[in-house]
Each structure stands twice: as structure tokens, then as C-alpha cells.
Amino acid sequence: MVRTAIDRHVGRVSLVRVFSGTLRPEQIVHVSGHGLADRGHPDHDADERVAHIYSPLGATLREVPYCVAGDICAITKSGSAETGDTVSARDEPLLIAPWEMPEPQLPVAVVARSRSDEDALARNLARLVTGDPTMRLERNPETHQLVLWCMGEAHADVVLDRLRAGGVELDTEPVRVALRETFAAASKGHGRHVKQSGGHGQYAVCDIEVEPLPTGAGFEFHERVVGGAVPHNYIPSVEKGVRAQLERGLLSGHPVVDVRVTLVDGKAHSVDSSDAAFQAAGALALREAAEKGQVSLLEPVDDVTVRVPDGYVGSVMSDMSGRRGRVLGTEPDSAGGATLVRAEVPATELVRYAVELRSMTSGAGTFRRAFARYEPVPAHLTNELRTAHPGPTS
Structure with missing residues (x-):
């Protein structure tokens, strides 16, 4: 399959180069595609009937x-061809x-200008x-953004022009990087959720201790409640409220990671306490611990x-240093005439790197990237990154 495009009038049109045999109308063929699942093209196999065969001319x-071996022809209305x-033969x-x-x-992050354009955007993107x-x-x-990953500016311009030509009103917006938050030091929080509005009220009080964990350790919840200050059936409610607040974030709306939360004390009411009340109290306690303690911003670092x-x-090495990158070393490329530069660079510094590397190397440079880990953001850049890459709930 040389190329598949979707015409608004004809539907799916696929250009096929025949390597052997003869392709005829009304023939049942096997269409197979594998190896591009990471690009949004799931592996697929299907038997389909070729209704008509065309020779493209303009x-x-x-x-x-x-269509015989060596020729290029077009088939239409295939249900799965990409x-x-x-x-091949069935x-x-x-x-x-x-x-x-x-x-x-x-x-490139794109957003439809109105709700009526969202469906049209989805259809045209699929094509x-x-x-x-x-x-x-x-x-x-x-980040809740719809992101198109393109080869470069020219490719992005072509894609956006095709979307607009299909009747889609859209805008682009700055690409946001998914950051994280964590506690840099131990802290304590007191959560009090008490409301009375006639009839049954809401009553829950809890005290927690928060400690940072090593990078990648995740989240731990423990309890050291003495004397049943918090009834046993409400302890999972506190954990649920804490987990929900960790997902929503604390200072900038980014998820909180690598912390241990310990429930140490609290109070309950025989009538007014409930699961929802202790969830709210757990979230309030975590927020107070963040206000009293030190919360650090984390950014993804790529290899x-x-x-x-x-x-x-x-x-290139000098530019890497300017991007807060750490150059790990260089080695000759096996193909010859080129060098491989290996480095660790914050992902926030790589959003436009494809364009800037091309400009720096007269179009001769290429790069690959893969997520490595999260690292603390330097203190002098914290506010800048929080503004440039806000969380979805900030």
C-alpha cells in the first residue's frame, strides 16, 4: 500500500503497487498492517473484496x-487499508x-474554536x-490537550491547512508538559470538616503526617490512630480523600507523587460522621500540610x-547546556561521518527542539528522545514553569 487518503466524495482511496501476480476486480484479498501501533495505527488483518480497480491520472x-506486477493502481472504499x-492473496x-x-x-496542540467544530476536527484528524x-x-x-506530533514546521503547516480546508475552525495553543509535585520535607496537617444545616450534619476531624519518599516510590498510607479516635470504618475514607487531593494537586494543579501519609488522630460524631465527611477532612488536612510545608515542583527529564x-x-553540546541538559558523552555513528551526542534534558526544554536543531545544523541533525524520570525544578524556575505549564485543575 503506497498511500491511503480519504476523499470527501469517494471515501478511502488507496494507491497500491503490485509486486507480483495480477490484481483483478471482485477479487478477495487480505489486508495486513503491523508495526505502527505506537503511531496510532493498531495492528490489523482483514479480508476484503476489491470492487473496482482504477488507474490514477492527476x-x-x-x-x-x-493491474499487473510493476504497475500502480488505486482501489477505493477499503474498510481497513492504511x-x-x-x-496479498486471501x-x-x-x-x-x-x-x-x-x-x-x-x-502542536490544537483546539476547536467551538463545540460544533469538535466533531469535524475528530473526523478530519482520523482521515x-x-x-x-x-x-x-x-x-x-x-494536560487534556489534543496534540499532533509532526515532522517539522512545514509538515505541521500542511496538516493544519488540510484541517482548515476540511471546514474545521481551529486554533493552536502552547503545548503543556505534564509536571508533578512532591513534598520536600515532612509536614503535618489538620483537617476539620464540620457543617450543620438542619437534620444530620457533617462532622469529621483528622490529623495527618506527611513524609517525602524516594523518587519513584509512589504513595503510601498508614494509620497510627489510638483509642478509636477515628472509627475503623472511616480510615479508608480518609485515605480516599487524600488520594483524590493528590490527583488534583496542591499548589499548581499537578499530581503529587512519592509521599507517605500517616493518619495519627481525629474525631468522629456518632450521628453526623460519614464517609463523605472524612474524605473531605482528609483532603483538607493534606492541603494544610502543603501550606505549612515545602512542596517542590518536578519536571520530566528525557534521554x-x-x-x-x-x-x-x-x-549542539553548547546548546544542550543552555537547555539545562547534562551531556553524557559522544560516540561516532556507525554509518560514519556523524556523531551521536547523548544527553539528559528536561522535557520542557524540548518542545521546539525539532525546529531549533534543524536550524542549528542546516537541516542535517536528527534526534530521538525517551522518558527517563522526574527531577526537581530549580527554585528560580519554579514560578516560570508553573505559569507556562499549568495543571488541568489549577
Whole structure:
């Protein structure tokens, strides 16, 4: 499958190059696509009937009786065919190794201007992703942004122009990076949720201690309540309230990680206490602990490998330092004539790196990135990053 596009009038149009045999109308074929699941193209296998075969000539399609080896033809209305798929005989299914597609590294966040445009945006994006394996579509569950990963500015401009040509009114917005928060030191919090509005009220009081844990340790909840100050059946309610507040964040709306919370004391009422009241008290106690203690902002750090011609190594390494990156080393590329620069760089510094690296190396540099871990943000940059990358609940 050379390319698949979706025409608004004809539907799905797939250009097929025949490597062996003859493709004929009304023939049942096997369509197979594997190896691009990370780009939003799930692996798939399906048997389909080829209704008609066309010879493309510019923007027109001329129907032909068959297509022989060496020719390129077009088939329409396939239900599953995507760019890079293999079309083979149903009784002898084959799979040609998928093309080596470059990884898109330039994120562009798009948002529909109105609710009426949201459906049109979803339809048009589905069409573009079907025909363009160099583009990746991501709905970030943490920042709640719809992000298109493109090859570069020219690619992004083409994608946005096609979306607008399809009748979609949209805007772009700055890409936000998913940050984290954590406690930098131990703290204590007191949560009191007491309301009386006639009839049964709400009554719950709890005291907690919060301690930081090592990076990647996650969340722990313990209790050291003495004498039944908090009834046993309400202790899970406190934990539930604390967990909910950790997800919502404390100072900037980013999730809180790597902490241990211990319930040490509290009070309950025989009539007015409830599960909901102790959930609210747990959340209030955690917020007070954050106000009294030290909450640090964490940012994701990526492992980055940059491939550049030898003459640009110095410029790339100097630029990495300016991005708060740590250069881990360099080594010759096995293909020759280039050098691999390995570094660890905060993800907030890489949002536009695809464009800037291309400019720095006259288009000759490429890079790969992979998440490594979260690290504390330098104190002098905390407010700047909180403003530039707000959490979804801030």
C-alpha cells in the first residue's frame, strides 16, 4: 500500500503497487498492517473484496480491468487499508516489513474554536492519521490537550491547512508538559470538616503526617490512630480523600507523587460522621500540610540522542547546556561521518527542539528522545514553569 487518503466524495482511496501476480476486480484479498501501533495505527488483518480497480491520472481515476506486477493502481472504499499495509492473496497472506518511518518530534496542540467544530476536527484528524504514518495523534490524559506530533514546521503547516480546508475552525495553543509535585520535607496537617444545616450534619476531624519518599516510590498510607479516635470504618475514607487531593494537586494543579501519609488522630460524631465527611477532612488536612510545608515542583527529564555531522557537535553540546541538559558523552555513528551526542534534558526544554536543531545544523541533525524520570525544578524556575505549564485543575 503506497498511500491511503480519504476523499470527501469517494471515501478511502488507496494507491497500491503490485509486486507480483495480477490484481483483478471482485477479487478477495487480505489486508495486513503491523508495526505502527505506537503511531496510532493498531495492528490489523482483514479480508476484503476489491470492487473496482482504477488507474490514477492527476485528480481523476480511470477504471481498468486489472493491474499487473510493476504497475500502480488505486482501489477505493477499503474498510481497513492504511498507508504501508500489505495486500496479498486471501489464501496466502503475506506481510512486507513496514517502512522505517522517522519519529515525529514536533508537538502542536490544537483546539476547536467551538463545540460544533469538535466533531469535524475528530473526523478530519482520523482521515489525516489514516494516510500519514509520519504523524502521531495524542490526547494527553494529564494536560487534556489534543496534540499532533509532526515532522517539522512545514509538515505541521500542511496538516493544519488540510484541517482548515476540511471546514474545521481551529486554533493552536502552547503545548503543556505534564509536571508533578512532591513534598520536600515532612509536614503535618489538620483537617476539620464540620457543617450543620438542619437534620444530620457533617462532622469529621483528622490529623495527618506527611513524609517525602524516594523518587519513584509512589504513595503510601498508614494509620497510627489510638483509642478509636477515628472509627475503623472511616480510615479508608480518609485515605480516599487524600488520594483524590493528590490527583488534583496542591499548589499548581499537578499530581503529587512519592509521599507517605500517616493518619495519627481525629474525631468522629456518632450521628453526623460519614464517609463523605472524612474524605473531605482528609483532603483538607493534606492541603494544610502543603501550606505549612515545602512542596517542590518536578519536571520530566528525557534521554536524548542527537545525530549530527561532525562539524556541528560543538554547537549542539553548547546548546544542550543552555537547555539545562547534562551531556553524557559522544560516540561516532556507525554509518560514519556523524556523531551521536547523548544527553539528559528536561522535557520542557524540548518542545521546539525539532525546529531549533534543524536550524542549528542546516537541516542535517536528527534526534530521538525517551522518558527517563522526574527531577526537581530549580527554585528560580519554579514560578516560570508553573505559569507556562499549568495543571488541568489549577
